[in-house]
Amino acid sequence: MMTDAMNLFERMPIRDVVSWTSLMSGYSRSGEECGKALELFLWMRARGEALANEFTYDCILRVCGKLGALDYGKCVHGCLMKCGFELDQSVCGALIEFYCNCDAVENAMRVSNQLNSPCLSASNTLIASLVSAGRIENAELVFNQMIERNSVTYNLMIKGYAQEGRIADSKNLFAEMPCKNIVSLNTMISVYHQNGDLDEAVNIFNHIKQEKNTVTWNSMISGYIQDDQNTEALKLYAAMRRSSVECSRSTFSALFRACASIGTLQQGRMLHAHLSKTPFESNTYVGTSLVDMYAKCGSITDARTSFNNIDSPNIASWTALINALAHSGHATEAILMFVQMIKKGIDPNVVTFVGLILACGHAGMVNEGMNFFNSMQKNYGLVPTLEHYACMVDLLGRSGLVREAEKFITEMPVEADTAIWGALLNACWFCMDLEVGENVAERMLSFDSKNITAFVVMSNIYAKLGKWQEVMKVRKRLRELNVKKIPGCSWIEVKEIVHVFCVEDRNHPQRDEIYDVLDELIANDSSFIDSDTGFHCYREDL
Structure with a gap:
């Protein structure tokens, strides 16, 4: 009830640091009004009614971290140093988290290094930022210096090792981990999939699947897709539904990628029907995966509809549709979508321009394609890649x-x-x-x-x-x-099963039936025109 709190605060005859900090703390947790906490801090300093204490600085640093206000946070850092709080455990923990949230990990490390024993939460935040930045050796150094560790600490390092391809280190750390939990096991499922140890991943999954943890099932589904076993991923989704495990947006995003990979439009539409009964259909990430799936399965109409259902399309959503239109030969529409995107204030990325140049190539629009290519660096500061040059x-x-x-x-x-x-x-x-x-x-x-x-x-x-x-x-x-x-190969989907045929392929289990029907068709018309070569072909040419 921040309005009432503010009214009461303004009527107070005397306001001490506790009053100011309480109100700042309230605003810091109020979401959209989070920035008012920073305004209050500046107002308190200007009025000189009270001096900030360690709780004030802790609160305001976390606000700056939420807002990504790096410059303001640095000023606050300067203020607290003048007041002698630079070695306070709580304040330094807030400083580390603030710098990590603002992607200033070097500053965070400097703060951490000046402490004899940083708090567990701050150290975990620092390790998470270092892992995210790909600086695994630095993260390992912080990890080894920690006196206290919890499951979060171990899980972060296991993920970091796997991210750098140090699978053996991931396994060893998991083996010595004293406090394994469901998050640890889920992480190891992903690690084993990444290393191609499918049997190990399945073994862990079978031991914990009865807990009906959504992330566990998602990890296994994503692992199958990563191993190019898309059909197995779809089968696991069916088992997931039978087991009454709750689906998340990640479940659908992954499964739409699986459908796109194997070109199964019917399975994709069935999943879309399930999606429509959840709150995720208008989600940006799920909607983008849906657009991509329909485009790769050849249904550009459904791709357009899915895009229109997204609440707040981001650059990935727009780019997915532009590329879909480009690959489908709708060059003019792809360019018009790009114009709409720019009008909405969304800047393109390098992938967007791949689609645009590709669209121009399919339509023979040389000048337009050259203009798009030249505008990449000139107008948007994007450096063309080899893919753009190839296009x-x-x-x-x-x-x-x-x-x-x-x-x-x-x-x-x-x-x-x-x-x-x-x-x-x-x-x-x-x-x-x-x-x-x-x-x-x-x-x-x-x-x-x-x-x-x-x-x-x-x-x-x-x-x-x-x-x-x-x-x-x-x-x-x-x-x-x-x-x-x-x-070369082609495929057709019949009753939710995708059948793939290669040149001179005799491996299909229904090959005899297929060739019998083909013989019957040819018998009724002994010759035909080959659409690829234009030559007159006869039955004996098959």
Whole structure:
């Protein structure tokens, strides 16, 4: 009841430091009015009615941390030093947490180093910030100097070791941990998945799944997805529902990624139906995963609808839709979405521009694509990556500007990789530019003498131009290298099961039935036009 508290405070004839600090503390916990605590602190100093004590500084530092007010917090730090509180345990703990919340971890470490024994909470906060910043050695140093540790301390270091790939250290620390809890076990499930120890992860999961902890099930689902076992993740979700385990937004975000990976639209829609019965449908992160899933499963209409249902779309949400439109050939709509995003005051990121340049490439909008590329650094301070350069080469190549694309590569400020040269080689195939194609193929082979793409594309160019001797030379080199091109594949979803078919694939369990139906179709029409080559084909060609 902060309004009443403020009215009473203003009527007080005498206000001491306890009165001021009590009101600041109230505002510090009031969410939207948190900033008023800082205003009160400045007002108290200006009026000179009372001198701040250690409780005042503790409170106001935590407020500055919540607000991310680094400059104000530094001023408060200066004030408390003048008052002799720089070695107070409580105040220093608040200082460490303040600097960590403001991503000023160096300052936090300096405060920690001047104390003989920082409090447990402050040390844990410091370790968490160091782990988040990827400074595991510094975190390890703080951990080793701690006199008192709890489960939070161990869990943070286990996560830090795993994050740096020090899986053995994670396991050893877990083994010596005296106070294992559900968080520790969940962390180890993720660690084992990260290391590819699926059996160990399953073993822990089976021991604790009866506790029906949402994070436990989410960790296992995410682990399956990380191990590229998306179908197992979906099966585990079904078991999760049967066990009446509560789902969280992370559950749905992970599962939509699984559906996107295997292209199962029906499963995705079923999950969406479950999602609609929860409060998470309008959540930014879940909604973004839903947009991405529908886009990758080929339903751009559902992707648009899902985006419109998000309460507060962030840059990831807008970028997901822009990329979805770009990949679906809706270039103009993708650009219009970008304009809307800018009008709403949301700055693009590097991924946004990948989608925009890709959209321009599909629509042959060379000038627009070049403008987007140039505006990245000029207008938004974003440095183009190799992916952006590859998209630009593809844009120029698709538009028949092969020589311009080659010049663009030679003028790049960074060295081109095989992906960029590969984009140019594909453009040579599209435009039948033999001279540039041969030069590019040689460059690609200088990076990797067994680059299959270079051989296959050049073989296709030679064949198209009728240079059959050159075709035979290329194919002979391929045979000598004893390498094979990964076959193309297609898939279809029938009754919530995705069936994948590769070239000359005879492994499908229903292959005989499929070929019987195909034979029947061909029998009714003995010839047809191949849509890829334009040649007239007959039944015996299959």
